[in-house]
Amino acid sequence: MGQYIAPLRDMQFVLHELLNVESELKQLPKHADVDADIINQILEEGGKFTSEVLFPLNHSGDREGCHHDKTNHTVTTPKGFKEAYKQYVEAGWPALSCDPDFGGQGLPLVVNNSFYEMMNSANQAWTMYPGLSHGAYECIHEHGTDEQKSLYLPKLISGEWTGTMCLTEPHCGTDLGMLRSKAEPQADGTYKINGAKIFISAGEHDMSDNIVHLVLARLPGAPEGSKGISLFIVPKFLPNADGTNGARNPIFCGAIEEKMGIHGNSTCQMNLDGATGWLIGGPHKGLNAMFVFMNAARLGVGMQGLGLTEVAYQNALVYAKDRIQMRSLSGPKAPEKPADPIIVHADVRRMLLTAKAYAEGARAFCSYVALQLDKELNHPDEQVRKDCADEVALLTPVIKAFITDNAWTATSECLQVYGGHGFIAEWGMEQYVRDARINMIYEGTNTVQSLDLLGRKILMDNGAKLRKFGAKVQAFVEANGTNEAMSEFVTPLAELGDKVTKLTMEIGMKAFQNPDEVGAAAVPYLRVVGHMVYSYFFAQMAKIALEKEASGDTFYKAKLATARFYFARLYPETAMLIRQARSGSANLLSLEADLF
Amino acid sequence: MGQYIAPLRDMQFVLHELLNVESELKQLPKHADVDADIINQILEEGGKFTSEVLFPLNHSGDREGCHHDKTNHTVTTPKGFKEAYKQYVEAGWPALSCDPDFGGQGLPLVVNNSFYEMMNSANQAWTMYPGLSHGAYECIHEHGTDEQKSLYLPKLISGEWTGTMCLTEPHCGTDLGMLRSKAEPQADGTYKINGAKIFISAGEHDMSDNIVHLVLARLPGAPEGSKGISLFIVPKFLPNADGTNGARNPIFCGAIEEKMGIHGNSTCQMNLDGATGWLIGGPHKGLNAMFVFMNAARLGVGMQGLGLTEVAYQNALVYAKDRIQMRSLSGPKAPEKPADPIIVHADVRRMLLTAKAYAEGARAFCSYVALQLDKELNHPDEQVRKDCADEVALLTPVIKAFITDNAWTATSECLQVYGGHGFIAEWGMEQYVRDARINMIYEGTNTVQSLDLLGRKILMDNGAKLRKFGAKVQAFVEANGTNEAMSEFVTPLAELGDKVTKLTMEIGMKAFQNPDEVGAAAVPYLRVVGHMVYSYFFAQMAKIALEKEASGDTFYKAKLATARFYFARLYPETAMLIRQARSGSANLLSLEADLF
Structure with a gap:
């Protein structure tokens, strides 16, 4: 069922030899004490966790998918997903790059980024659960009130709770201006939200105690179009003041989608029937607040493309060295065998090197941008922060679209290395291709x-x-x-x-x-x-x-x-x-x- | 669940205006009386059959797949497949371009070709059952003895029996020289064949009374490599002299593969445990005889690519006219609606036109080559036959690889037109992409x-x-x-x-x-x-x-x-x-x- 071994040597090359991360981080007071040893140690641990815990669940998660119980509105994730999440939480991984003021470890994004590459290689569908939580964390961290922060951030950082983003509705995806979900203000300062959302990744599942939905909806009398959209925190269970779960909030999964790939992730239709929500980011400023989430998510989707490219390459390489078929056009290279390993054939190498080059290019690119993001957030010089912000803004759509298009090409080439076996589910290659297809679509299509x-x-x-x-x-x-x-x-x-x-x-x-x-x-x-x-x-x-x-x-x-x-x-x-x-x-x- | 309407106008444009098929066929004594009216009538009937009978089974066939009963070695095709095949046989479709001496209708390949485009658009997985039969027909027609012809051809032409090609083994796909299946000569002139084959499309199913397997195996003392391979006719049931089914021949389906697409077609592992076979095409001449089959099959695979490109285009076009989202960059085009239909967006058109151009280019190209094939087979002038044969030989790999690569691109672009909905099984687009992937692999990879x-x-x-x-x-x-x-x-x-x-x-x-x-x-x-x-x-x-x-x-x-x-x-x-x-x-x- 294949293999995944974290490409530590290439990651270290990028971080230490290409980007000189240690000396760059020394300029950022928050990260000045993060040295190469710490980084390497995290990468090594991350490599073990992803190879040993997440990768073994990738193929089985794809075959099994998620199960929706319509009566109870519950979703069961594939066998082993919940247990793996427990291990992930217990090891403290969700906290890696989060704010120490709320329980985070405060490590730089550039390190978290490499860990996400590994997670995506090992199991993209699983990684979407914590991935979306991290986006919710960033959004609340940036736009939440102090009260919201102290209530939600510790739970998201510990991983006890997960998060989602609820944007899309049946009639509007790209065009959020047509959004119809409605929020009615209540006397107690909360809102009653009604509406129907679709394509909500990780919208309902059994992996965490509570799910913090970030929901776009319109206030009464809001301006038409995208300037009349507000953002709300809508938890699955209303939290008591002490952080324990209170009443079930009526935001229910109506169905899960049957789809081409990422079967291990629950893609939910979510119905809000007077669900209680709290405004975040000010009235009609919802898209603005959501953009924090979306920009993080776009970088994250690029990392999904990188992750799939890397794991598809690793497996195609093993196969190409092992499978013997035909002789090299320039004469036998393994005369002791009945045929040569297919890696001798020029076009097999073209396919392998396509994936290898796209993986290594993406790794350098994504790590670079993640480092610029650390500098944007933490550099003492305002001009540097501004320059880095500009660069991140410029390169974010390139990361999202270029890497995911390349991943579609690369995973398909790697499938082709296997010949007919590439089309057979058992070998695992076709899953990488199917999983790769969504990355060109969600979080804003590549167009x-x-x-x-x-x-x-x-x-x-x-x-x-x-x-x-x-x-x-x-x-x-x-x-x-x-x-x-x-x-x-x-x-x-x-x-x-x-x-x-x-x-x-x-x-x-x-x-x-x-x-x-x-x-x-x-x-x-x-x-x-x-x-x-x-x-x-x-x-x-x-x-x-x-x-x-x-x-x-x-x-x-x-x-x-x-x-x-x-x-x-x-x-x-x-x-x-x-x-x-x-x-x-x-x-x-x-x-x-x-x-x- | 989408639509398929045979593109009759464009087919007629290609056949009558671009290729002047009627006057070309007049030069071929066998087809001199095939005029435009006859052709158009067949296309129209073909359009009805494929839209009304085959297309409605495409998505359900994908979701249901085939079922293998290990105890009885039987394979059940998806609901409706068997009944559709009965209709196909009763309407006489299998006989369209077959030899009248054995019950065929003797129509030109260029007409059959257009019909195959339609069938592939409507349901590629279903079409593979009769498609492989047609290949077996051509192989036996060209290489069979008179006895073999009179026994097998009428049944293959009527569609009562279907056919397969059994080449691949677990350790050899491209490199047939490593083939291990063995054929032992028997006193009665037959052979006992032992071996294990994989990836046998339509290898076992419930649609026809008998299945005629064409099996590659080695005779005792055969030269090593590809020059020591012979071809055998191995029917599922040994035919009695009167054409009725005799004893079950021990060529059994051991398993069916779980795969990325074409779920409606049974991809079988076939075990031959002393199965009785008859040599066809002379000892050690198996690859030579099989090449007739493979060349036909390669043109057929190109047609599969064309079929998928066309049907994906048709559906993406309907969606692009219907779905409203955002305004045109140059100002509202449908001001009466809350947003413009997405076909106003330049990049949506780029995606649509990619599929449209690839479909129309492929249609012209395939019809042209099919006509050259008719001329190769039937032109009275030897030099013309030779020239046409050269052209067909030259262009066959281009048809197979170029069209199927383009279909992968085109179906993926059409999926993208749907945004997130393209990834959802219900809309049907992702099936076209999954089905398209195999065409780049089988019948010789595109490399x-x-x-x-x-x-x-x-x-x-x-x-x-x-x-x-x-x-x-x-x-x-x-x-x-x-x-x-x-x-x-x-x-x-x-x-x-x-x-x-x-x-x-x-x-x-x-x-x-x-x-x-x-x-x-x-x-x-x-x-x-x-x-x-x-x-x-x-x-x-x-x-x-x-x-x-x-x-x-x-x-x-x-x-x-x-x-x-x-x-x-x-x-x-x-x-x-x-x-x-x-x-x-x-x-x-x-x-x-x-x-x-």
Whole structure:
């Protein structure tokens, strides 16, 4: 049933050799004492927990799924999920990066991030339960009143309670402005909420004592559209003042969805029949408050893509070394066997290296952004905080869309390595593909991410955020442009940087005359930016590998090979994408809808 | 639960306006009296049968799957499958393109082909049962003795019996040379066959009276490898001389596989415990005989990709017109509604048009190749037959791999149109994606197809077959190069033709020094050729549409828009593919396997 071994060496390479996390954290008073040893120890423990506790439940969780009892409105998670969650709580994992004022361990997000990669590799469906709780924690931490914080945060941090986000309704997903759920103010300062929500991940389950739902709804007389939406805390059980569970709140699971993947996670239809809620973040400011949650969630979804890419790669690699079939085109490589292991075949390697490069690129990228987030939150210099915030804002949609699209490609290539066996459930590969598919959809479809990047994050400030990131790329190019050994990496990076600048200006000019040009270019445009980011990180990683190759540590040899593969085989996608992005809106919009 | 309406107008456009099938068939004595009316009547009836009988069983068949009774070795197909098959047989559909000497209707393959597109759109899992029978029919028709023909063909043609192909074993899929099943000659001229086969589609089921297995096995003392494999007819029930069923032959289903998709089709492990078989195609000539079956099957798999692309497109289109969400970036298009239908959004159109263009390109391509196959089999002029055979040989791997890869992309894009609903089983879209995944694997993985195209079909004859096809492209370019209205289509076609020529020569030269260069280039190379083929057909279709646009029939306007979309948005993939194909083998093969 496959394997998962946390890629500790590559994680350490990224954190310590590429990002110099220890010295970066020294600049942040809150994290100044987090050294490499502490980080490595956490990663090692995380690797054990995820491999030994979560991974063994991944395939069985997929086959079994969740069970809904309609009479009692209860949902039972797959065998072992509840027990694994208990272990997770007892080990203190939920508290890792949470605020010490409320019982957290206060470790940096960049460490938590690596742990989430492992959890997602081991079991994405399971990881969504604590993952959503962490989002709820962040939202209440940022927008809650002191009372709300002291009531909810300790329980979310300990993991005794979990959280959800209840946004989507049957008629509105992307377009939350059409939301219909209603909140009626009560004399005691609470609200009675009525409405029907769908696609609520982890909406009901048996893993925690209470579930803290964050629910979007409209107040009476609220403005129409997205400016009239408020956010409410709606716990499954009304908490008593001492934190124990009081009465059952009428927010019930009406059904769970049958879906393509992540079967181990309960995707619930939630009905609110006069459920009691508490306003959070001010009247009509719901979307604003929810965006904290959504931005965290978008980074989290990128990590899901990375996690699946890594685990699919690991398993395809084992299979490719083990399975013998045909001889190498250039003659037998294992003459003692009746056929060669399929890893000798060039195209099998193309598939494996696609996954390997996408995993290593994503790992560098996500860890970098997580570190920028730590700096945004904790750096003493306001300008640094501002710069980091800009970079995180710019790169969040790229993380979400680029990594999850790549994970779809990579998991599918890894399935293909298995030939017919890849299609058979028993081998586990097809589950990774099915699980990967949702990541391109939820927390804002990848089209929405692309519009967010191009429309909001880039064109709306005339490219200021992009230029700041571009200046980093440019500085690297200039610093390494005369290093001959680096030219195979620096040249394509420099070329792509220039092309992104030109392309952005061109689309900006066209969009000025016709806003549809943004929608027509956004999806290929985001992928071009994604490749610029990966080119930047692969060039940096190649530089380190070149410097350390002579050490004899073969890790660096492999890293160089992966970087070369990236530029030879994945980077060329930009030649297609730029043509697509430049092709304009007429090829999409000129045909009348009824002639389709 | 969705819809399927046979795309009769586009099928008729391809057959009558693009391919002039009626006048082409007039040159073939066997089909000289098949006119457009007959063809249209068959298509119409086929459309009814597939929409009304097969499509309603597609989703339920997926949810229910097949059931294996281990004690009795029986397999029960999903509810309704058996009854639908009865209707199919009673209507005479299995006989459509079969030999009249054995009860067939003798219609051309190009007509049967369109019918198969419809069946695959409506229900790929169901269609595999008769689809494999048709392959068995072709194999016995070509290689069987007179006795075998008269015993088996009438039953396969009537549909009373179905067929399978039993190639794969647990340790060998692509590498049939490692096959271990054994056939012992008996005194009566039959053989006792022992072995274990896996992945046998439609291997056991309850739809027909008997199942005719075509089984690969080794004779005693056979040469090692693929030159020592023989083919045997192994019926489930030994037929009496009068065609009734005799004794049960010990070829039993040991298990059915749980798999990612095509749940309605029984994928069987088949155990042969001294099963009686009859040699077909001569000792050690098994692969040769099986190739007839496999080539038919490869075209069939391409049609599965086309079928899924079409039905996914139709449903995504309905949804995109119906679902309202957000306003167009260029201002409200349906101001009377609370939001615009999502088809106004440029990127939703990109997704829809991707599927539409891939469906229409594949339809033209497959129908063309089916017509060449009719000519290969029936044209009075030997040179024409030879030329057509060359073209079919060249294009078969392109049909199989290019169309199924595109179907994976297209069905996934159509799923994405639905947002979160696309991931939910109830809407039916995720089934199309899951079903589409197998088509890239079976009947030779798409990597194997690419190696077949580049290695066997092109480099082995120094590009002679490719040059013949290229001459047709060139002739079209020259005939239309001065037509200004056509330049937007002819220019990219001409450019790509030149690039294919150069790329082929370059890879050929490199392969001369290092055979691994073929494996390193094959997969992107096949897709480049695929785009050359699609460019050729879209340019031809655009020409017709330009000529008839003034008629006011909006079909031509839509066709032109699709062709323009193809060249603007899909054709640019060639810029990436050519770079990948040229990048050589070192980026894949230089890293030692144990450093991965």
